[in-house]
Amino acid sequence: MKKTILAAFAVAIAMVVPAAASTEEFTVEEQVIYDTDGRKVTVTGYETGWLGPEITVLVENDTESSFTLQIRDSSVNGIMTDFQASIEVEPGKKANGSISILSSDLEDYGIEQVADIEMSLHIFDSETWDTIVDTEPILITY
Numbered sequence: 001m002k003k004t005i006l007a008a009f010a011v012a013i014a015m016v017v018p019a020a021a022s023t024e025e026f027t028v029e030e031q032v033i034y035d036t037d038g039r040k041v042t043v044t045g046y047e048t049g050w051l052g053p054e055i056t057v058l059v060e061n062d063t064e065s066s067f068t069l070q071i072r073d074s075s076v077n078g079i080m081t082d083f084q085a086s087i088e089v090e091p092g093k094k095a096n097g098s099i100s101i102l103s104s105d106l107e108d109y110g111i112e113q114v115a116d117i118e119m120s121l122h123i124f125d126s127e128t129w130d131t132i133v134d135t136e137p138i139l140i141t142y
Contacts, residue, residue: 026114028055033138034121038062041069041121043140044096051084052103053114055140058096061089066126071099073137074119081105083119088126116140 028046040060047054059069067089074083082105087097099119117140123132
């Protein structure tokens with residue numbers, strides 16, 4: 001049974017990974033996209049992951065409580081699509097993470113080349129789930 005599930009999973013991944021969207025021509029220089037009240041998010045790069053293109057980030061927490069970073073209102077080339085990310089950072093710590101853009105979404109929307117990326121950050125208290133901030137849209141420049 002496990003082998004059948006693993007084989008099906010491997011086939012599903014193989015169908016997703018060869019994405020229609022090219023990531024080779026889209027590069028991102030390191031840039032701080034959020035820095036307020038002891039919480040900082042820095043985009044560190046752009047690469048291809050197993051789900052599709054990924055925006056790599058460094059998330060820093062210089063506060064006394066843990067928080068989680070997620071993404072809202074995301075788009076590629078002006079087309080709304082869901083990005084995948086949930087990065088928890090403990091007090092006084094840093095975390096390397098990534099924001100995944102699903103290859104299957106890009107393919108479904110006919111996006112062959114990523115030209116621009118826009119998203120809002122949703123930051124909430126990891127223990128209480130209280131919203132700390134929902135940012136205005138952030139354009140990732142390259």
